[in-house]
Amino acid sequence: MTILDLPALERAVLALPQQYRGPGGVVGVVRDGEVILKHVWGYADLAARKPMSPGTLLPICSISKHFTCAVLLDAVGDPARLDKALDAYLPLIEGKRPNVAHLCHNQSGLRDYWALTVLQGAMADGVFRREDARPLLSRARSTHFEPGTRYSYSNGNYRILADLIEDHTGRSLSELYDRSTFGPAGMTTAALTPDTSISPNGVIGYEGNETTGYFEAENRIYWAGDAGISATLDDMLAWECFIDRTRDDDDGLYRRLSAPQTYADGTAATYGFGLAHETIGDVAISGHGGALRGFRCRRLHAASERLSIVVMFNHEADAHAAATALMKVALGHRDAEAEVGAWEGQQFGSYLEPETGLALSTRPLPAGRLELRFATAGDVLQIGMDGIARSGAVSLSANDTGLQMARERENLVTTAQRIAGKAKPDIAGRYRSSELDAEIEIVSTNGMLFAGFDGLLGKGAMHAMQPLADDIWLLSCKRSMDAPAPGDWTVRIHRDGRGAVSGLTIGCWLARQIGYIKVD
Numbered sequence: 001m002t003i004l005d006l007p008a009l010e011r012a013v014l015a016l017p018q019q020y021r022g023p024g025g026v027v028g029v030v031r032d033g034e035v036i037l038k039h040v041w042g043y044a045d046l047a048a049r050k051p052m053s054p055g056t057l058l059p060i061c062s063i064s065k066h067f068t069c070a071v072l073l074d075a076v077g078d079p080a081r082l083d084k085a086l087d088a089y090l091p092l093i094e095g096k097r098p099n100v101a102h103l104c105h106n107q108s109g110l111r112d113y114w115a116l117t118v119l120q121g122a123m124a125d126g127v128f129r130r131e132d133a134r135p136l137l138s139r140a141r142s143t144h145f146e147p148g149t150r151y152s153y154s155n156g157n158y159r160i161l162a163d164l165i166e167d168h169t170g171r172s173l174s175e176l177y178d179r180s181t182f183g184p185a186g187m188t189t190a191a192l193t194p195d196t197s198i199s200p201n202g203v204i205g206y207e208g209n210e211t212t213g214y215f216e217a218e219n220r221i222y223w224a225g226d227a228g229i230s231a232t233l234d235d236m237l238a239w240e241c242f243i244d245r246t247r248d249d250d251d252g253l254y255r256r257l258s259a260p261q262t263y264a265d266g267t268a269a270t271y272g273f274g275l276a277h278e279t280i281g282d283v284a285i286s287g288h289g290g291a292l293r294g295f296r297c298r299r300l301h302a303a304s305e306r307l308s309i310v311v312m313f314n315h316e317a318d319a320h321a322a323a324t325a326l327m328k329v330a331l332g333h334r335d336a337e338a339e340v341g342a343w344e345g346q347q348f349g350s351y352l353e354p355e356t357g358l359a360l361s362t363r364p365l366p367a368g369r370l371e372l373r374f375a376t377a378g379d380v381l382q383i384g385m386d387g388i389a390r391s392g393a394v395s396l397s398a399n400d401t402g403l404q405m406a407r408e409r410e411n412l413v414t415t416a417q418r419i420a421g422k423a424k425p426d427i428a429g430r431y432r433s434s435e436l437d438a439e440i441e442i443v444s445t446n447g448m449l450f451a452g453f454d455g456l457l458g459k460g461a462m463h464a465m466q467p468l469a470d471d472i473w474l475l476s477c478k479r480s481m482d483a484p485a486p487g488d489w490t491v492r493i494h495r496d497g498r499g500a501v502s503g504l505t506i507g508c509w510l511a512r513q514i515g516y517i518k519v520d
Contacts, residue, residue, distance in 0.1 A: 001304070001305055001306070002283075002305055002330075002331050002332055003332075004031060004307075004330055004332075005329070005332065006036070006037075008329055009029065009037065009326065009329050009330050010037065012325065012326055012329045013027055013029070013037055013039045013326065014039065016039070016311075016322055016326075017041045017042065019322070020313065020317035020318065020319075020321075020322050021209075021210050021317065022042070022206065022209075022214070022313055022314070022315030022316070022317050023042050023043050023046050023204075023206050023214055023314055023315050024040075024041060024042025024043045024044055024051075024052035024313070024314050024315070025040075025041060025042060025052065025311070025312060025313040025314070025315075025317075026038075026039070026040045026041075026052060026054065026056070026058070026233040026310075026311075026312050027039050027040075027233075027309070027310065027311045027312075027322075027326070028054075028233050028236065028237045028240075028309070028310045029307075029308070029309050029310075029326070029330065030237055030240040030241055030244065030307070030308040030309075031305075031306060031307050031308075031330075032244070032306045033241050033244035033245060033306065034241070035237050035241070038054060038233065038237070040052050040053055040054055040233065042314075044056045044201075044202065044203040044204065044314060045202055045203065045204045046204070046206075046214070047204075048202070050202060050203075052203075052314070054232060054233045054234045055189070055232050055233075055234060056201065056203055056232060056233075057189060057191075057193075057200040057201045057203065057230040057231065057232055058203060058230060058231065058232070058233075058295065058297065058312045058314065059193070059196070059205075059227070059228075059229070059230050059290070059292050059295050059297075060227075060229050060230065060231050060236070060290050060297055060312070061227045061289075061290025061291055061292050061295060061297060062155070062226065062227050062288060062289060062290040062291065063229070063288045063289070063290045063297060063298075063299055064158075064225070064226065064227045064228055064229040064274075064290070065158045065225075065226060065227075065274030065275075065288060066257055066273060066274030066275050066288060067177060067181050067229060067274070068158050068161055068162055068165070068173075068225045068226075068274060069104050069158075069161070069257055069273040069274040070180055070181050070253045070254075070257055070273075071165055071173070071176045071177060071180045071181065072100075072104070072161060072165055073253060073256050073257065073273075074179075074180040074181075074253060075165065075168075075169050075171075075176055075179070075180060076165060076168055076169070079099070079100040079101045079103075079104055080099065080100065080101065081100075081168070082100045082164045082165075082168060083099045083100055085164050085167060085168065086098070086099065086100050086103070086160065086164060089134075089137070089138060089160055089163070089164065090110075090137075090138060090140055090160075091138065092138070092139060092140065092141045093140060093141060093142075093143070094141050094142060095142070095143070095146070096146050096147055097147065098110065098143065098147035098148075099147070100161070100164065102147045102148055102157075103157040103158070103160060103161050104157070104161070104272065104273050104274070105151075105261050105269060105271060105272045105273065106151050106152060106153055106154060106157060106271050107147060107148050107149070107150065107151060107263065107269070108143065108147050108154060108157050109143030109144040109145045109146065109147050109150065109152060110137075110140055110143055110144075110154045110156055110157060111140065111143075111144065111154065111156070111510065111511035111512070111514075112152075112153065112154045112155050112156060112510035112511055113133065113136050113137055113154075113155060113156035113159065114155050114156075114480065114481055114482035114510070115480070115482075115486045115508055115510035115511035116136060116436070116511055117136070117457055117480065117481050117482075118453060118460065118477055118480050118481075118485075118486060119433075119436055119438055119440075119453050119455060119506070119511070119514065120136065120436065120438050120453065120455030120456045120457040120458075121438070121452075121453045121454045121455040121456070121457045121458040121459050121460040122457040122458065122460060122480070122481055123458065123460060123461060124293075124461075124479040124480050124481060124485075125218045125219075125220060126220065126457065126458065126481065127197075127220045127221075128220070128221040128222055128223075128457070128481055129222055130194070130222045130224075132222075132456070132457065133156075133159050133163075133222075134163065135456065136456060137156050137159065137160060139435065139436065139437065140435075141435045142435065142513070144356070144512050144513070145355070146264075148263060148264035149263055149264050149265065149411065150263070150410055150411050150412060151263075151269065151270075151271055151409055151410040151411060152410065152509075152510075152512075153510065154510070155223075155226035155227070155482065156226070157226070158225040158226035158274065159223070159224065159225045159226045160225075161225050162224050162225025162226075163225070165225075173192055173224055173225065173228075174191070174192040177190075177191075177192055177229065180253070181239070181253070182235075184242065185238050185239045185241075185242035186238045186241075186242065187231060187235040187236075187238050187239055188234075188235070188238075189231070189232050189234075189235055190229060190230070190231040190232070190235040191229070191230055191231075192224065192228050192229055192230075193228060193229070193230040194222050194223055194224040194228040195222050196219035196220065196221050196222070196223065196292060197218075197219060197220045200230045203314055204216050204217075204294070204314065205217040205219070205292065205293065205294020205295040205314050205315070206294050206314060206315045206316075207293060207294055207315075207316060208315075208316075209316075214315065216294070217292075217293040217294025217295075218293075219292055219293055219294070221481050221482070227290065227292070233310065233312065236299065236310045236312070237308075237310060240299070240301065240308035240310065242254075243301060243308065244306055244308075247303065247306070254301075256273075257272075257273040257274070257275055258272075258273070258275055258277075258286045258301075258303070259272070259273075260272070260277075261273075263411050265411075267411055269411070270408070270409045271409065274288065275287065275288060276288055278392070280302075280324070280327055280328055280331055280333050281331065281333045283302050283304060283305060283331055283333075284302070284303065284304065285300050285301065285302050285327065286300075286301050286303070287299050287300035287301055287323075289319060289320045291316075291482075291483040291484060292482070292483055293316075293479075293483045294314065294315065294316065295312075295313065295314055295315075295316075296312075296313045296315070296316055296317060296318070296319040296320075297310075297311065297312040297313065297319050298310075298311050298312075298319040298320045298322070298323035298324075299311075299323070300323050300324070300327050302327065302331070305330075305331065307327075307330055307331075309323050309326050309327050309330065310323070311323040311326070316483075338382050338384060339384060339385045340367065340368030340382070340383065340384075340385075341368060341383045341384045341385040341386065341387055342368060342383060343364070343370065343383055343387070343389070343398070344398075345364075347362070347398050347403070348362045348363055348364055348370070349361065349362065349418060350418070350419050350420075350468055350469055351402055351403055351416035351417060351418050351419060352416060352417055352419050352469075352472065352490075352492075353374070353405065353414055353416040354414065354415075354416075354417065355412070355414055356507065356509075356512050356513070357490065357492060357505060357507050357512055357513045358374060358490045358507055358508070358509065358512065359374075359419070359468055359469075359472060359474060359488070359490040360372070360373070360374045360403070360405070360416045361373045361374075361468075362396070362403070365380065368382060368383045369381060369382050369383065369389075370383060370389055370396075372389075372391075372394065372396065373488065374394075374405075374509070375487070375509040376484050376485075376486065376487040376508070376509050376510065377484065377487060379391050379393060379394060381394065381395075381396060393407065393408075393409060394406065394407050399415060401415055401417060402415050402416050402417045402418050403415065403416045403418075419468070419469035419470070419472055420469055420470065421469050421470030421471075422467065422469075422470065423467030423468065423469065423470060423471060423472060423473055423493075424470075424471065424493075425444060425447065425449065425467075426501060427442055427449065427473075427493055427501055427504070428442050428443055428444045428449070429441075429442060429501070429518055429519075429520050430442075430518070430519050430520035431503060431504055431516035431517065431518050431519065432516055432517055432519045433514055433515060433516045433517075434517075435514065435515070436455060436514065437455065437456070438453065438454060438455030438456065439453070439454045439455065439516075439519075440452070440453055440454075440504070440506070440516055441454065442465070443462070448464070449464075449465040449473070450462040450463060450464055450465060451463050451465055451475055451491070463475050463476065463477060464476065465491065468490075471492065471493040471494075471495070472490065472491070472492055472493070473490075473491040473493070474488045474489070474490060474491070475488070475489040475491055475506075476488055476489075477489060477508070486508040486509070486510055486511070487508060487509065488508065489506050489507065489508045490506070490507055490508070491504055491505075491506050492504060492505045492506075501518055502517070502518055503515065503516050503517045503518050504516050504518075
């Protein structure tokens with residue numbers, strides 16, 4: 001076990017408010033089952049001058065996912081017991097159907113329902129009711145991939161789980177959290193608070209930054225299972241202490257939640273039961289982050305070191321980076337200095353990845369680095385002496401036909417093909433998706449194209465479209481009901497034998513390969 005340098009960790013904790021600036025935050029560290037550090041700063045509400053405290057309830061957002069899976073294991077047992085109910089929940093799926101274990105491990109291939117709200121005409125600050133979820137989720141006909149073969153993050157997996165668990169047990173999710181997790185762990189004030197328009201104790205989440213200033217985030221969505229829990233720092237540290245107390249219990253909830261998982265081909269998966277798995281040096285880490293407009297949080301647990309770190313902000317600074325930096329200090333880990341290589345200039349540019357149907361772009365950065373834009377946000381990769389660019393999530397290298405991309409966490413190795421040419425502006429009109437029962441309207445405004453989405457949730461705002469290559473456009477979505485937003489949608493235009501526009505396919509990292517037919 002690593003000898004912890006407590007003064008160094010204390011200095012790192014005290015530096016967080018300046019490194020991750022914003023209205024307020026809390027951080028705590030547990031070692032050997034004891035809380036060894038707590039630090040709180042700033043304000044839960046700037047206008048009311050309400051200080052942040054260890055007892056301030058904050059939304060833990062997607063950290064809720066492993067609590068939902070804990071309820072499943074405790075109250076239901078084998079996930080397969082709910083497989084028939086899942087078939088009834090997803091009556092239209094064609095091809096191989098996902099099972100409940102696939103939901104738990106984000107291997108279902110189902111599109112993320114918060115990304116789909118954009119295509120269904122939702123406004124970022126619109127209302128999403130409890131009863132809106134099932135009609136949106138149950139109309140799915142296709143999946144990103146054959147269930148069990150890949151990883152794709154989908155909040156809808158856990159929203160479905162919550163509904164199945166409540167139906168099976170006849171108890172509310174709130175009651176089940178109390179019985180299975182909050183009560184046993186001594187999380188005395190943690191609660192399910194699914195309506196994000198209501199603050200459990202007056203805490204305000206803030207958008208903005210030091211440059212633009214901070215403004216109150218408005219959230220009006222109902223979520224449960226995928227998120228929805230609010231907890232104090234003291235509650236979260238009680239959970240970490242509970243994990244330590246039950247570490248030697250073979251039937252302990254966290255041991256079962258953090259058990260290794262695999263894909264259908266036997267490859268080790270790095271996500272299971274609502275927990276992400278990574279390593280820092282040679283130390284295995286489990287944990288999860290969470291986000292809602294105005295809030296960010298992250299918890300990390302190193303079982304071999306009996307060490308846990310929790311970071312929560314009521315603003316949008318990078319809680320993941322903050323928690324990881326503290327964990328590295330606690331483990332005495334320093335990232336090795338990489339030998340810097342270089343790419344030829346022609347390797348930078350725009351590509352299309354065939355399986356996802358998404359555009360990929362690379363651009364050079366200083367010091368032998370590059371930026372990859374492919375998923376929800378840009379990723380910075382270091383180019384090695386072997387010509388391979390790497391980050392913790394992805395590696396890129398040139399081959400004879402394009403860029404080979406390996407994404408170990410998703411079990412995806414693919415070659416993205418270079419794209420070129422100029423997008424034609426003759427794409428204005430209306431397009432309809434039969435699967436979503438929704439439409440896209442593309443409008444040309446003196447040469448500048450915009451697209452708007454109409455569907456179950458209304459008529460959404462117009463989004464600017466940018467040409468990328470021949471019949472490929474990007475549509476940027478930086479704000480949506482959930483956070484982070486989908487980012488760039490790739491729009492691929494289809495033409496008939498005469499060259500006339502016949503339809504399009506749109507997708508983002510969270511919701512891919514959705515086909516539309518031109519109707520006007």
